[in-house]
Amino acid sequence: MARSIQSLERAAAVLRLLAGGERRLGLSEIASALDLAKGTAHGLLRTLQQEGFVEQEPVSGRYQLGAELLRLGNSYLDVHELRARALPWTDDLARSSGEAVFLGVLHQQGVLIVHHVFRPDDSRQVLEIGAMRPLHSTALGKVLSAYDPVAHSEALDAGMEQLTSRTLTDAAEFEKELDLTRARGWAGDVEETWDGVASIAAPIHDRRRMPVGAVALTGAVERVCSDAGNAELRADLVAAVRDCARAVARDLGADRF
Amino acid sequence: MTDAHTAGPFIAAIDQGTTSSRCIVFDKDGRIVAVDQKEHEQIFPKPGWVEHDAKEIWTNVQEVVDGAVSKAGITSADVKAIGITNQRETTLLWDKNTGEPVHNAIVWQDTRTAELCRELGRNVGQDRFRRETGLPLASYFAGPKIRWLLDNVDGLRERAEAGDILFGTMDSWVIWNLTGGVNGGVHVTDVTNASRTLLMNLHTMAWDDKILSSMDVPAAVLPEIRSSAEVYGEAASGALQGVPVASALGDQQAALFGQTCYAEGEAKSTYGTGTFLLMNTGDEPVNSYNGLLTTVGYQIGDNKPVYALEGAIAVTGSLVQWMRDQMGLISTAAEIETLALSVEDNGGAYFVPAFSGLFAPYWRDDARGVIAGLTRYVTKAHLARAVLEATAWQTREIVDAMTKDSGVELTALKVDGGMTSNNLLMQNLSDFLDAPVVRPLVAETTCLGAAYAAGLAVGFWPDTDALRANWRRAAEWTPQMDDDTRKREYKSWLKAVERTMGWIEEDSKE
Numbered sequence: 001m002a003r004s005i006q007s008l009e010r011a012a013a014v015l016r017l018l019a020g021g022e023r024r025l026g027l028s029e030i031a032s033a034l035d036l037a038k039g040t041a042h043g044l045l046r047t048l049q050q051e052g053f054v055e056q057e058p059v060s061g062r063y064q065l066g067a068e069l070l071r072l073g074n075s076y077l078d079v080h081e082l083r084a085r086a087l088p089w090t091d092d093l094a095r096s097s098g099e100a101v102f103l104g105v106l107h108q109q110g111v112l113i114v115h116h117v118f119r120p121d122d123s124r125q126v127l128e129i130g131a132m133r134p135l136h137s138t139a140l141g142k143v144l145s146a147y148d149p150v151a152h153s154e155a156l157d158a159g160m161e162q163l164t165s166r167t168l169t170d171a172a173e174f175e176k177e178l179d180l181t182r183a184r185g186w187a188g189d190v191e192e193t194w195d196g197v198a199s200i201a202a203p204i205h206d207r208r209r210m211p212v213g214a215v216a217l218t219g220a221v222e223r224v225c226s227d228a229g230n231a232e233l234r235a236d237l238v239a240a241v242r243d244c245a246r247a248v249a250r251d252l253g254a255d256r257f
Numbered sequence: 258m259t260d261a262h263t264a265g266p267f268i269a270a271i272d273q274g275t276t277s278s279r280c281i282v283f284d285k286d287g288r289i290v291a292v293d294q295k296e297h298e299q300i301f302p303k304p305g306w307v308e309h310d311a312k313e314i315w316t317n318v319q320e321v322v323d324g325a326v327s328k329a330g331i332t333s334a335d336v337k338a339i340g341i342t343n344q345r346e347t348t349l350l351w352d353k354n355t356g357e358p359v360h361n362a363i364v365w366q367d368t369r370t371a372e373l374c375r376e377l378g379r380n381v382g383q384d385r386f387r388r389e390t391g392l393p394l395a396s397y398f399a400g401p402k403i404r405w406l407l408d409n410v411d412g413l414r415e416r417a418e419a420g421d422i423l424f425g426t427m428d429s430w431v432i433w434n435l436t437g438g439v440n441g442g443v444h445v446t447d448v449t450n451a452s453r454t455l456l457m458n459l460h461t462m463a464w465d466d467k468i469l470s471s472m473d474v475p476a477a478v479l480p481e482i483r484s485s486a487e488v489y490g491e492a493a494s495g496a497l498q499g500v501p502v503a504s505a506l507g508d509q510q511a512a513l514f515g516q517t518c519y520a521e522g523e524a525k526s527t528y529g530t531g532t533f534l535l536m537n538t539g540d541e542p543v544n545s546y547n548g549l550l551t552t553v554g555y556q557i558g559d560n561k562p563v564y565a566l567e568g569a570i571a572v573t574g575s576l577v578q579w580m581r582d583q584m585g586l587i588s589t590a591a592e593i594e595t596l597a598l599s600v601e602d603n604g605g606a607y608f609v610p611a612f613s614g615l616f617a618p619y620w621r622d623d624a625r626g627v628i629a630g631l632t633r634y635v636t637k638a639h640l641a642r643a644v645l646e647a648t649a650w651q652t653r654e655i656v657d658a659m660t661k662d663s664g665v666e667l668t669a670l671k672v673d674g675g676m677t678s679n680n681l682l683m684q685n686l687s688d689f690l691d692a693p694v695v696r697p698l699v700a701e702t703t704c705l706g707a708a709y710a711a712g713l714a715v716g717f718w719p720d721t722d723a724l725r726a727n728w729r730r731a732a733e734w735t736p737q738m739d740d741d742t743r744k745r746e747y748k749s750w751l752k753a754v755e756r757t758m759g760w761i762e763e764d765s766k767e
Binding site (some may be wrong): 122 | 288448591592593678679700729
């Protein structure tokens, strides 16, 4: 059996103590209950406090469980909340870019479309909310796989089906693509999912840098690429998508807790 | 925003709303360039009374105009016109020599004139002035609020009859101050705001002398009634000094205009705390026999006025808030959709939120809320479905009333407001109406409507066709429910509505 780390064991004991019985305890009570030197207990509490797992009441100086601990067990962001927050920003992105905008989250082995703004050109379009998209070929899927380890393993488990001649089907190439995505902060899809269609996506992070979803702009390859032959996505559109993702993230961070 | 905005010129819209005042600067494509907003105090002197400090409001309006212009990084030279939209029916009287309000503004929600309205109905009742005004005698409209102020502020009636007092809804107050106040401010209102006073004759677009004398309101206090889109005057000070003030529209009419509902039969519905549905009925006022209001939609300059039918639903977004705050079944309003989607259907439950009686098309103040069809099978998720369906069915009932009154079938419903982010609700709406539901790309349809009207008045846009060309579809929901299901569900809903009525007995009424 692997040797356990003593300070982690002690920290766990502190949390258990604060979770049971008395809700708030002073330093000496904690130290004596766990049979620790006051200095050791204080060090543990200070670290736990920095992580947000423990809070100190300013007046009495007593300790209690912190909000971060509750968030751990309940950190899931409601996708409908995400849509409501993202709506003005995605509208704005559609209007300024002239292209359709999507919001996607990881769902089972794919990307679930949770919001869709039509391309603002008055053509007939069908709302795609509720549709599933592949993780390995779409810009949304690549962003989620690059930043969310669960999405990453789902993408590999799902298999990498060849959808067009440009679809990446080799796992090593896919990893390189994800490295690139992480390095530059966005992902592209130039005719990898549908012929003639290109897309740019950026991650929406919450306060703890967890990707809660991704925003993408999708349009005809001739409009979204500066040079369709080279698969070169337009820099101004990339910037617009990233700005949109950051604006939504700011909105999420500002109001949560 | 990443792309460079067009380099002007621009139109500024002022929205003097119930909770805040806002100014939005729009470019020629109808895109938002800058926004500034400031809330004002809600004053509740007694239960049922709601007031605003009109001086605070005017200060806020000046600040948000300066704020929006400065955020946009433009000058008055770049702005071609100012448009005004406002909370409707909120009533103010002020001294024209000093510019001082004689009392706080009485807000549309204020019910202090309920008893007065019953008295004014005499032996005829609520509909005494309906033929002339299109409205029932109800406490929200401005006329009875003027009368209350004249009766209750010391010495006011004498000053009013001597010609020292001016009346206005918030459009008049903002325009009078904006165009100079005591130094030559113009005292005007537009046809849409005037149509909410119970004092204007819908057929002549003039103050109705008979009603004025029945209500005992001296004509001397009244503003001149003008069209919704013409130059009333110029801003006398502030960041937009010298810019023409060129439109005024009540907020719901402004949303109708901003949604470009310019053809007969086009309708918009704004989903907020409550919901307001307006349908363009063309250049004839349509009398309602189904509990709707007949009102003016808009009038552009010398053109004929365009009329509208209006239906209000008291409780829509507020029902979701009630599920969150009173029931604690959800922690955010958006979660209602998550909860509702965890089941396939309503499980047989129907929720009629007649919290303060039933509005259009029933108008029953003896009704109270009901959850019908409960069995042990029903969970909170089914109730979440029933909550969303309640908003959709209430919309259907208003649309049905509009079709009956106007003879015009609804072709599509244009929606705006906060609840349009609820995808399930929008799908329910389309399913229950059996018509497409369309959300435009710009959510700020109220301000946009005021900007459009002002822009038309100064030739910034040539005609309503140019405005239509600016309108962009952001999403469209189409019906997916089969006819039999729709009929069966509607029948159950109507049965549930039936069960709300007569709950409050005559002798227990307050």
